[in-house]
Amino acid sequence: xxxxxxxxxxxxxxxxxxxxxxxxxxxxxxxxxxxxxxxxxxxxxxxxxxxxxxxxxxxxxxxxxxxxxxxxxxxxxxxxxxxxxxxxxxxxxxxxxxxxxxxxxxxxxxxxxxxxxxxxxxxxxxxxxxxxxxxxxxxxxxxxxxxxxxxxxxxxxxxxxxxxxxxxxxxxxxxxxxxxxxxxxxxxxxxxxxxxxxxxxxxxxxxxxxxxxxxxxxxxxxxxxxxxxxxxxxxxxxxxxxxxxxxxxxxxxxxxxxxxxxxxxxxxxxxxxxxxxxxxxxxxxxxxxxxxxxxxxxxxxxxxxxxxxxxxxxxxxxxxxxxxxxxxxxxxxxxxxxxxxxxxxxxxxx
Amino acid sequence: xxxxxxxxxxxxxxxxxxxxxxxxxxxxxxxxxxxxxxxxxxxxxxxxxxxxxxxxxxxxxxxxxxxxxxxxxxxxxxxxxxxxxxxxxxxxxxxxxxxxxxxxxxxxxxxxxxxxxxxxxxxxxxxxxxxxxxxxxxxxxxxxxxxxxxxxxxxxxxxxxxxxxxxxxxxxxxxxxxxxxxxxxxxxxxxxxxxxxxxxxxxxxxxxxxxxxxxxxxxxxxxxxxxx
Numbered sequence: 001x002x003x004x005x006x007x008x009x010x011x012x013x014x015x016x017x018x019x020x021x022x023x024x025x026x027x028x029x030x031x032x033x034x035x036x037x038x039x040x041x042x043x044x045x046x047x048x049x050x051x052x053x054x055x056x057x058x059x060x061x062x063x064x065x066x067x068x069x070x071x072x073x074x075x076x077x078x079x080x081x082x083x084x085x086x087x088x089x090x091x092x093x094x095x096x097x098x099x100x101x102x103x104x105x106x107x108x109x110x111x112x113x114x115x116x117x118x119x120x121x122x123x124x125x126x127x128x129x130x131x132x133x134x135x136x137x138x139x140x141x142x143x144x145x146x147x148x149x150x151x152x153x154x155x156x157x158x159x160x161x162x163x164x165x166x167x168x169x170x171x172x173x174x175x176x177x178x179x180x181x182x183x184x185x186x187x188x189x190x191x192x193x194x195x196x197x198x199x200x201x202x203x204x205x206x207x208x209x210x211x212x213x214x215x216x217x218x219x220x221x222x223x224x225x226x227x228x229x230x231x232x233x234x235x236x237x238x239x240x241x242x243x244x245x246x247x248x249x250x251x252x253x254x255x256x257x258x259x260x261x262x263x264x265x266x267x268x269x270x271x272x273x274x275x276x277x278x279x280x281x282x283x284x285x286x287x288x289x290x291x292x293x294x295x296x297x298x299x300x301x302x303x304x305x306x307x308x309x310x311x312x313x314x315x316x317x318x319x320x321x322x323x324x325x326x327x328x329x330x331x332x333x334x335x336x337x338x339x340x341x342x343x344x345x346x347x348x349x350x
Numbered sequence: 351x352x353x354x355x356x357x358x359x360x361x362x363x364x365x366x367x368x369x370x371x372x373x374x375x376x377x378x379x380x381x382x383x384x385x386x387x388x389x390x391x392x393x394x395x396x397x398x399x400x401x402x403x404x405x406x407x408x409x410x411x412x413x414x415x416x417x418x419x420x421x422x423x424x425x426x427x428x429x430x431x432x433x434x435x436x437x438x439x440x441x442x443x444x445x446x447x448x449x450x451x452x453x454x455x456x457x458x459x460x461x462x463x464x465x466x467x468x469x470x471x472x473x474x475x476x477x478x479x480x481x482x483x484x485x486x487x488x489x490x491x492x493x494x495x496x497x498x499x500x501x502x503x504x505x506x507x508x509x510x511x512x513x514x515x516x517x518x519x520x521x522x523x524x525x526x527x528x529x530x531x532x533x534x535x536x537x538x539x540x541x542x543x544x545x546x547x548x549x550x551x552x553x554x555x556x557x558x559x560x561x562x563x564x565x566x567x568x569x570x571x572x573x574x575x576x577x578x
Binding site for chain 2: 084
């Protein structure tokens with residue numbers, strides 16, 4: 001089924017002119033987000049991801065390019081039309097950006113004031129607070145809440161005007177890992193129950209891994225790699241993408257300690273230290289058993305990490321393969337044919 | 351009355367009546383309150399415009415900001431005692447006379463409104479830009495953001511700078527005597543200092559201090575009410 005594109009950025013370019021230099025924050029980027037996507041945009045700070053997503057609701061006007069959101073050519077709208085359109089695009093922020101002078105309920109009611117009757121607003125606010133699990137804190141003030149609770153209020157406020165798209169600008173970056181996880185779960189739930197399309201920008205690959213179905217990697221204002229979450233994890237092309245994936249595995253520390261093990265320090269003959277990365281279908285076969293049974297190659301597992309991405313296992317093993325040179329060569333061919341990525345690891349510390 | 355007559359020999363005879371203390375208190379209050387009301391309205395409008403027209407403002411306008419910014423600076427740079435004289439033709443045109451408490455209002459407002467505008471600007475820039483951005487993202491109009499975000503979130507700071515400005519106005523009214531505005535400041539100088547009547551100077555000073563303390567006290571109460 002062809003899905004409907006709800007956000008289309010075409011050749012979007014943003015340059016900031018300062019006194020004697022110009023900063024190219026977003027460098028001719030194309031991006032298409034389809035309805036129901038949770039699209040992760042990952043990159044280090046300064047990569048331009050915040051600027052890029054701000055072109056979606058025109059908080060940042062692009063220097064050139066086209067922005068189409070929910071069928072509207074955003075750049076052609078009058079200020080008044082733009083404000084109406086913005087109500088269809090919710091946004092949450094790293095520092096929550098709640099009004100400290102208003103109660104939680106008043107914060108959630110904020111975007112609705114003057115548009116609906118008081119009774120309708122009260123009903124909506126109650127519904128929203130219930131959705132994010134804060135119905136008992138309606139009369140509290142933001143300063144009385146924890147970071148995770150504040151972000152829940154931010155989400156309730158963003159969803160009060162029934163948007164079809166939610167932009168999350170580093171929304172979990174100021175939260176601890178446990179709270180981050182619960183906020184991400186909430187976003188995933190909203191995506192599934194409300195059909196909400198989410199654009200999530202973050203520098204944490206862990207967050208992308210937890211809920212996104214698509215991911216784009218940004219560096220120096222450009223999207224250097226993009227695709228479905230599984231494709232990106234299975235076959236990352238760019239070094240930066242690989243680095244981001246490795247941050248979710250704690251692989252560097254593992255490799256260091258693997259190198260110190262006797263089995264690695266004294267590799268014999270054709271023995272090889274390799275990292276095997278595999279995804280989904282390839283893991284249905286008992287890999288290690290197959291290598292031994294069909295190829296006479298033993299795989300000594302020194303480190304293993306298997307995670308579930310969107311219901312699909314994603315495995316990373318560091319193994320020593322032992323056997324004759326011919327058997328090992330046949331093994332590599334078999335692994336390649338079965339979509340298992342093989343990466344050789346030097347036995348000496350770099 | 352013997353106690354007052356003994357310790358404040360020069361104050362008692364001029365307490366009541368024309369040119370007396372009671373009248374001076376009213377003149378100071380009159381000048382302070384009217385100046386403050388008009389300056390608050392003008393200063394609030396100008397201060398908000400400064401914030402909106404600023405480079406990071408919602409209605410960025412370099413030329414308009416430049417002009418308003420310079421006007422505010424010029425008026426704040428002129429010493430008030432000189433402003434009284436400089437404004438004389440304007441005062442005469444507006445009030446019909448250059449002398450008296452009402453005439454003093456014109457230079458008082460000319461000196462206070464720009465000062466308050468700058469204070470309002472400084473108060474409003476303390477409002478978290480993230481909250482402004484969030485309101486923009488919600489599709490709130492610039493006018494809505496001014497009234498519902500800037501003035502609301504900045505209220506505590508606005509009260510603080512208002513008290514500061516009131517106290518500064520009380521100070522300025524002391525110079526209004528130079529154009530026959532009367533008031534406690536004039537009382538201290540003309541009736542006290544220049545006639546070597548120290549008790550008059552002291553009583554006028556104490557009355558001014560009491561006034562300042564009352565304004566400060568009221569401001570503190572409002573500020574506390576606003577905090578959560």
